[in-house]
Amino acid sequence: EDQVTQSPEALRLQEGESSSLNCSYTVSGLRGLFWYRQDPGKGPEFLFTLYSAGEEKEKERLKATLTKKESFLHITAPKPEDSATYLCAVQFIQGAQKLVFGQGTRLTINP
């Protein structure tokens, strides 16, 4: 069965302390991978789409990368406002436009 796993479940960093979040998938055929940010009590907010291994996308302090089996969301010099849950979602070739989400990584940035 196609699955998406994110790690760690929760991550606490000090402001300015860079780190990476992981999204790994077992899949029969990957069509694309999406990163979303979700703030408490709100809906997921789109960040990036990655289509093929080796691709990278950047937005402010965030950079997403993709390999054949996993994606990383790198956070450089984070600020408290980067605190949120980061969700990874995969679209499989067999699944049309259906997104399969991981359980998310809850990121807290302490000032």
Next chain:
Amino acid sequence: DTAVSQTPKYLVTQMGNDKSIKCEQNLGHDTMYWYKQDSKKFLKIMFSYNNKELIINETVPNRFSPKSPDKAHLNLHINSLELGDSAVYFCASSHSSVPLETQYFGPGTRLLVL
């Protein structure tokens, strides 16, 4: 301007009741979705409509019935509510049903069944 909106934001009801959640998008998108986010934060797709036509119907109890009166609206009606239906329900929309279209989510409806 709210792109994808849902009403109500909170819904507290008794077991056995019937309730509806409404979703509207003003993005001009053709495709709309319902997702359920459980207590462990997993988001799972329930239904998808493209131009009022049902295109995704995951393994969801028959008590859940989506209705799309037009392509800007997708409502979710739930009959005979059960405790396990308590969750956050998100509506989303995308430009089309073509793969890899970005899905934009609403703010969610928090349903609590007592």
